[in-house]
Amino acid sequence: MSAPASASGARVLVARLRPQRRALLAVAGLSALLAAPTAASGYTVARALDGGFLAGRPGTGLAWLAVLALAGAAGAVLTRALYRPLAAVVEPFRDGLVADAVRAGLGRAVEDGTPLAGATATQATEEVETARRTLAALLRGVHGTVSAAAGAVAGLALLAPQAVAVVLPFPLAAVLAYRGTVRTALARQRRRLLADEDLAEQASRVFGGRRDIASCAAEPGAARAMRAGIEASAAAELAVARNRALRALTPGLGIEVPVVLLFALAPWLAASGRLSAGEVAGAAVYLAAGLGPALYFLLQGGGGWVVDLLGVLGRLGEVAPVAAPPGEAELPVPDGSGGRPSIVLRDVRFSYGPDAAPVLDGVSEEIPFGGHVAVVGPSGAGKSTLAALLCGIHRPLSGTVAVGGAEPADGAGRGRRLALVPQEAYVFAGTVRENLAYLAPAADDATLLDAAARFGLDGVLERLGGLDGAVPAGGAGLSAGERQLLALARTYLAPAPIVVLDEATCHLDPVAERRAEEAFARRGGTLVVIAHRLSSALHADRILLVDGGRTVSGSHADLLAASPRYRELAGHWEPDPPA
Ligand SMILES: Nc1ncnc2c1ncn2[C@@H]1O[C@H](COP(=O)(O)OP(=O)(O)OP(=O)(O)O)[C@@H](O)[C@H]1O
Numbered sequence: 353m354s355a356p357a358s359a360s361g362a363r364v365l366v367a368r369l370r371p372q373r374r375a376l377l378a379v380a381g382l383s384a385l386l387a388a389p390t391a392a393s394g395y396t397v398a399r400a401l402d403g404g405f406l407a408g409r410p411g412t413g414l415a416w417l418a419v420l421a422l423a424g425a426a427g428a429v430l431t432r433a434l435y436r437p438l439a440a441v442v443e444p445f446r447d448g449l450v451a452d453a454v455r456a457g458l459g460r461a462v463e464d465g466t467p468l469a470g471a472t473a474t475q476a477t478e479e480v481e482t483a484r485r486t487l488a489a490l491l492r493g494v495h496g497t498v499s500a501a502a503g504a505v506a507g508l509a510l511l512a513p514q515a516v517a518v519v520l521p522f523p524l525a526a527v528l529a530y531r532g533t534v535r536t537a538l539a540r541q542r543r544r545l546l547a548d549e550d551l552a553e554q555a556s557r558v559f560g561g562r563r564d565i566a567s568c569a570a571e572p573g574a575a576r577a578m579r580a581g582i583e584a585s586a587a588a589e590l591a592v593a594r595n596r597a598l599r600a601l602t603p604g605l606g607i608e609v610p611v612v613l614l615f616a617l618a619p620w621l622a623a624s625g626r627l628s629a630g631e632v633a634g635a636a637v638y639l640a641a642g643l644g645p646a647l648y649f650l651l652q653g654g655g656g657w658v659v660d661l662l663g664v665l666g667r668l669g670e671v672a673p674v675a676a677p678p679g680e681a682e683l684p685v686p687d688g689s690g691g692r693p694s695i696v697l698r699d700v701r702f703s704y705g706p707d708a709a710p711v712l713d714g715v716s717e718e719i720p721f722g723g724h725v726a727v728v729g730p731s732g733a734g735k736s737t738l739a740a741l742l743c744g745i746h747r748p749l750s751g752t753v754a755v756g757g758a759e760p761a762d763g764a765g766r767g768r769r770l771a772l773v774p775q776e777a778y779v780f781a782g783t784v785r786e787n788l789a790y791l792a793p794a795a796d797d798a799t800l801l802d803a804a805a806r807f808g809l810d811g812v813l814e815r816l817g818g819l820d821g822a823v824p825a826g827g828a829g830l831s832a833g834e835r836q837l838l839a840l841a842r843t844y845l846a847p848a849p850i851v852v853l854d855e856a857t858c859h860l861d862p863v864a865e866r867r868a869e870e871a872f873a874r875r876g877g878t879l880v881v882i883a884h885r886l887s888s889a890l891h892a893d894r895i896l897l898v899d900g901g902r903t904v905s906g907s908h909a910d911l912l913a914a915s916p917r918y919r920e921l922a923g924h925w926e927p928d929p930p931a
Pocket residue numbers: 704711729730731732733734735736737738
């Protein structure tokens with residue numbers, strides 16, 4: 353369990369850090385410069401002792417210590433300069449994770465009808481915040497300690513190459529011992545995250561249903577369920593803490609043991625002429641002040657943070673993938689499904705309340721794959737109700753509705769089977785690209801521009817500043833028609849093979865409406881248009897008249913001949929726009 357978790361956590365980490373490459377390079381560059389003051393530390397101490405204080409030249413010793421102080425000051429200036437690029441890495445990283453978690457939660461809600469519940473909130477807030485805080489702490493710690501460790505090893509190799517072979521195996525052994533505990537740590541951390549999510553889910557169910565719980569006197573059962581969740585979460589937390597305690601022992605092996613060894617051997621090293629007193633002191637400085645903080649950071653703080661970060665990112669990667677959901681290869685619209693019809697309504701009855709008169713009463717229709725159907729009828733006849741039944745917004749009281757072979761409200765991927773454009777076009781704050789590509793995140797710029805051109809959006813794009821132009825919240829500054837065109841182009845790009853336009857062109861002039869319907873007709877797939885103009889109906893393969901709870905369908909000529917209601921409607925419609 354732990355290996356895939358860490359691998360998927362690492363994938364999310366890489367994917368989310370990739371856009372911040374430049375800031376990361378700045379962090380790495382400044383960190384490399386920070387190695388210099390540490391590399392100088394042991395050497396200056398050795399020279400201060402051997403060439404200064406121990407040689408009876410305190411002035412020289414003080415001068416070397418002044419060099420040490422200057423190196424420390426330079427390190428402080430470099431550390432300060434690091435904070436700007438660090439922020440440029442961490443904040444966009446958090447924003448990206450929040451966007452992934454919210455997008456995935458909404459995607460599940462739209463596609464599978466999974467309600468947006470406590471787990472999504474925990475993912476988008478608690479888990480993302482843990483990831484942000486951990487990454488920030490890691491980067492802050494890593495830049496100083498990695499450079500200090502590199503500086504210490506380089507300095508030690510220059511000052512006392514003989515000491516390197518004696519001293520370095522200890523920190524390496526400590527790292528290996530620590531590594532042995534990581535696998536268990538990852539598994540335990542994942543169990544803790546799942547327990548927290550279960551608890552949040554349980555709490556949102558219990559709090560959401562508290563009135564029902566009170567009215568059924570089900571409080572003891574609800575309390576038992578909550579207690580079980582809390583106990584599971586506490587047990588998982590305890591298991592993580594135990595693992596941490598074990599790991600906390602490893603740094604001593606890496607640093608304290610070799611420092612003691614070095615001092616124990618110092619008389620022999622000095623007497624045999626292998627190391628001077630100053631070099632022993634310098635080597636101890638490298639160990640304690642250079643390698644020591646790095647190892648403590650790695651094994652006590654940073655290593656645990658890596659485990660936490662990979663664990664939490666692994667979990668986020670499971671529920672909120674960074675990669676765009678549908679690839680371009682999945683997008684093409686099927687041109688048929690083994691001869692099965694695209695939409696089937698069988699004896700559908702629907703009313704808005706138990707005592708309300710049915711809006712639809714015994715409707716049976718079949719729409720083939722690739723069909724283009726216009727739904728017409730007098731105001732209040734039930735056209736939008738029919739569209740809502742097709743989309744699974746309402747369920748029939750009796751009878752069945754099947755869309756793309758499945759019940760509209762159920763099943764995974766319903767958003768990939770059918771897309772609805774309602775009369776009120778939804779346009780959100782973001783770029784034009786984000787608005788267009790919302791249902792087809794994998795679409796490239798050329799595809800987006802092509803779709804925009806098909807809907808006559810070139811002028812709008814030019815005005816807003818192209819695909820990167822900003823769309824204000826609610827589409828402020830765009831006309832109702834322009835908002836509809838954006839929503840239509842977005843749906844045009846969607847993978848769904850069945851599209852329902854519910855008066856989605858009502859704010860367009862007849863020419864723009866015609867262009868939009870032609871674009872959808874050429875796109876392929878099944879098109880159901882709730883029409884408000886005769887021209888829309890005339891361009892469809894089939895017209896479906898909703899009237900008095902029933903439907904009649906046929907061609908324009910069929911309906912003119914058979915239906916007085918249709919003749920009446922056709923008489924009131926605007927004439928066709930001039931060609
Ligand atoms: N949420 C609702 N609750 C109760 N009744 C509703 C609801 N929505 C629609 N109705 C009623 O159901 C009937 C059908 O409404 P619907 O909106 O489907 O008609 P329509 O043919 O789309 O009308 P229009 O062309 O005016 O948009 C109407 O009598 C309407 O008042």
